[in-house]
Amino acid sequence: MKTKSLGYLVAALGIVLTAVGLWLARTFPEAAGAMAALPYVLIGLGCGAFGHGVGALANAAVFRKHPDVAREKAIEEKDERNVAILNRAKAKALDRMFYVFGALMVSLALMGADIGVVLLLVAAYLFVAGCMVYYMCKYQKEM
Amino acid sequence: MKNRLEALRKERGIRQEELAKALSVSRQTIGSLENGRYNPSILLAFRIARFFDLPIEEIFLYDEQEDTL
Numbered sequence: 001m002k003t004k005s006l007g008y009l010v011a012a013l014g015i016v017l018t019a020v021g022l023w024l025a026r027t028f029p030e031a032a033g034a035m036a037a038l039p040y041v042l043i044g045l046g047c048g049a050f051g052h053g054v055g056a057l058a059n060a061a062v063f064r065k066h067p068d069v070a071r072e073k074a075i076e077e078k079d080e081r082n083v084a085i086l087n088r089a090k091a092k093a094l095d096r097m098f099y100v101f102g103a104l105m106v107s108l109a110l111m112g113a114d115i116g117v118v119l120l121l122v123a124a125y126l127f128v129a130g131c132m133v134y135y136m137c138k139y140q141k142e143m
Numbered sequence: 144m145k146n147r148l149e150a151l152r153k154e155r156g157i158r159q160e161e162l163a164k165a166l167s168v169s170r171q172t173i174g175s176l177e178n179g180r181y182n183p184s185i186l187l188a189f190r191i192a193r194f195f196d197l198p199i200e201e202i203f204l205y206d207e208q209e210d211t212l
Contacts, residue, residue: 075163081172081181 004060011053017046094132101125145204149177151195166190 021042028035063070076082105121152162152173159177163170168187175181176191183191183203192199 075167076169078167079169079172080184080187081175082169084181 003056007053007056007060009053010049010056014046014048014050014053017042017049019046021046094128097128098125101128144182144209145179145206146176147202147204148173148191151197151202152177155195162194165194 021039024042025039105118105125108118108121159170159173163173172181176183188199188203192202195202
């Protein structure tokens with residue numbers, strides 16, 4: 001029931017965002033700077049939210065008709081091997097991301113990109129590294 | 144870690160799907176356990192032991208040679 005309500009809410013939010021985006025694009029066709037991109041960002045977010053909401057509703061409908069499928073999916077999601085595989089894959093992806101971020105930062109700096117863009121990327125890199133340290137400390141205490 | 148899961152399951156005439164359902168894990172997990180590709184958590188090991196009504200060490204065989212710590 002909770003999933004269904006959330007599905008309706010997210011789908012409705014998606015429609016609203018898309019409608020606002022379309023309205024902004026039509027009303028202010030000559031907007032400049034960030035305002036020029038905002039309608040299309042809203043349309044993108046709206047379409048994504050609508051798809052996500054409708055997907056959740058379709059899932060809820062299938063699970064209501066076939067409780068055995070719902071149980072199987074719940075087992076698949078909680079299965080300790082699947083969880084271990086997912087966590088290992090995420091850890092590997094994070095390792096790769098550090099290299100990719102590093103290479104991207106150096107490339108952008110060498111290309112003479114705007115200092116703001118490079119600093120934003122550095123901040124994102126440090127944020128991700130900080131998250132890793134935070135969770136390491138947290139789990140050191142917990143485990 | 145080696146284990147006797149496949150032998151015990153076959154001895155009792157249980158299919159992988161049935162064992163997976165009873166233990167609330169996926170069938171692939173049972174397959175991986177039987178092949179020795181995946182070592183279960185202590186909780187799952189206990190659930191398996193309870194299911195077969197055997198002590199853990201009669202199902203999972205600890206090998207000191209394999210333990211490289």
